[in-house]
Amino acid sequence: MKARAADMPLDAGATPTWLLDFELRRGAFLRSIHVRSTQRVIALVGASGAGKTSLLYAIAGLLRPQRGRIEVGGHCLFDAARGIDVPAHRRRIGFVFQDARLFPHLDVRHNLLYGLRGDARDAPRFGLDAIVDLLGIAPLLPRATAGLSGGELQRVALGRALLSQPRILLLDEPLSMLDMDRRDELLPYLQRVRDEVALPMIYVSHYPDEVRRIADETHPVG
Amino acid sequence: MLGFSTQELTAIALSLKVASVATLCSLPFGIALGWWLARKRLPGMLLLDTVLMLPLVLPPVVTGYALLVLFGTRGAIGAFLHDTLGITFAFRWTGAALASAIMGFPLMVRAIRLSIEAVDRRLEQAASTLGANHWRVFLSVTLPLAWPGVVAGAVLAFAKALGEFGATITFVSNIPGETQTISSAIYTLMQVPGGESGIWRLTLVAVAISFCAVFVSEWLVQRQHPRSHA
Numbered sequence: 001m002k003a004r005a006a007d008m009p010l011d012a013g014a015t016p017t018w019l020l021d022f023e024l025r026r027g028a029f030l031r032s033i034h035v036r037s038t039q040r041v042i043a044l045v046g047a048s049g050a051g052k053t054s055l056l057y058a059i060a061g062l063l064r065p066q067r068g069r070i071e072v073g074g075h076c077l078f079d080a081a082r083g084i085d086v087p088a089h090r091r092r093i094g095f096v097f098q099d100a101r102l103f104p105h106l107d108v109r110h111n112l113l114y115g116l117r118g119d120a121r122d123a124p125r126f127g128l129d130a131i132v133d134l135l136g137i138a139p140l141l142p143r144a145t146a147g148l149s150g151g152e153l154q155r156v157a158l159g160r161a162l163l164s165q166p167r168i169l170l171l172d173e174p175l176s177m178l179d180m181d182r183r184d185e186l187l188p189y190l191q192r193v194r195d196e197v198a199l200p201m202i203y204v205s206h207y208p209d210e211v212r213r214i215a216d217e218t219h220p221v222g
Numbered sequence: 223m224l225g226f227s228t229q230e231l232t233a234i235a236l237s238l239k240v241a242s243v244a245t246l247c248s249l250p251f252g253i254a255l256g257w258w259l260a261r262k263r264l265p266g267m268l269l270l271d272t273v274l275m276l277p278l279v280l281p282p283v284v285t286g287y288a289l290l291v292l293f294g295t296r297g298a299i300g301a302f303l304h305d306t307l308g309i310t311f312a313f314r315w316t317g318a319a320l321a322s323a324i325m326g327f328p329l330m331v332r333a334i335r336l337s338i339e340a341v342d343r344r345l346e347q348a349a350s351t352l353g354a355n356h357w358r359v360f361l362s363v364t365l366p367l368a369w370p371g372v373v374a375g376a377v378l379a380f381a382k383a384l385g386e387f388g389a390t391i392t393f394v395s396n397i398p399g400e401t402q403t404i405s406s407a408i409y410t411l412m413q414v415p416g417g418e419s420g421i422w423r424l425t426l427v428a429v430a431i432s433f434c435a436v437f438v439s440e441w442l443v444q445r446q447h448p449r450s451h452a
Contacts, residue, residue: 088347088351089352117353
């Protein structure tokens with residue numbers, strides 16, 4: 001039923017923003033996901049260990065599913081049956097990791113600029129100044145990453161992802177490493193990104209209230 | 223100049239040249255192999271690892287003889303290189319560099335491999351989601367983070383190359399001005415009466431160079447440690 005739905009002609013309705021239908025085997029665990037959604041911002045929720053991160057990795061091309069397909073906004077990123085597997089670096093997916101993963105050998109500015117290269121540099125949809133303003137990270141630019149707080153790390157990571165000119169944004173529990181106060185501080189930034197950047201987004205979390213404030217639609221995992 | 227004879231100065235200069243060329247020419251291979259060993263898991267890896275370490279444990283004279291058989295003017299590889307590219311190793315300083323490079327290679331690869339293993343692969347994943355292909359990930363994330371280890375490996379190989387004696391003298395002999403390094407010059411001076419002062423001068427030079435090399439290497443390794451946890 002789900003597999004057929006995507007094969008329907010275009011006049012059967014708008015192209016779904018998300019068409020995630022794949023199976024991922026990691027050791028003895030089998031994760032699978034079946035999401036077909038026209039919403040721009042969706043959330044994957046589930047207990048820790050339910051495999052939410054693995055599913056995001058597969059969408060980003062960091063893990064290869066055994067079968068199925070991944071289409072976002074009409075772009076096919078993976079289709080086992082047709083032998084399509086776009087490499088991670090060409091998927092144009094902005095990934096905000098749970099642990100930020102800023103490059104320790106680069107300062108904040110160069111972290112932000114890491115993905116801004118090639119064609120993107122000449123006519124970026126998201127420019128450095130605009131993103132720095134949006135996230136309020138101007139004072140951090142010359143700093144090393146080592147001294148940043150958890151909230152600052154995540155804002156820089158978010159900015160770095162946006163500056164790589166992604167077509168899609170994946171956020172893997174970006175608040176989970178923060179305490180409650182910091183969470184409330186970062187959440188408005190996430191909402192601003194959601195509204196002003198207007199990219200398709202997947203938000204992963206196991207906190208229902210966080211999800212309600214970000215996503216248009218929620219899909220349980222596991 | 224501190225009473226160095228021309229022959230001694232020539233030997234010192236040649237040693238530095240041989241060790242530098244040996245280190246710089248083997249470094250790209252050392253980086254490639256170190257990365258490969260750190261990042262790939264294939265059957266037969268243990269065997270490759272063992273073969274790589276052989277120059278470190280074999281009697282140097284055995285390595286030198288193997289080089290003579292393979293890279294001599296009539297050796298399988300030596301004849302080919304001589305005829306096609308005009309490169310000769312036998313009884314030339316280039317042969318001394320080759321012997322030194324091979325003797326130092328295990329040390330170089332091990333240091334580079336360890337430092338690449340210490341690089342957080344999650345940072346490499348992050349780089350690929352930011353649009354970096356494998357090459358750019360390697361050049362902009364892996365290599366800079368592993369750099370102190372790479373330099374340490376190169377310094378160790380350089381020090382090893384300076385001290386190389388057995389394989390070098392077996393392969394390219396002990397020709398003043400061509401293949402006579404500090405080590406073989408000391409050996410020659412030990413054969414002649416009245417050579418003690420020269421031996422002492424060269425010994426001190428060898429100690430000074432080796433000390434500096436290992437000191438720099440240790441310093442770089444210690445500097446890397448806090449970084450890899452960042």
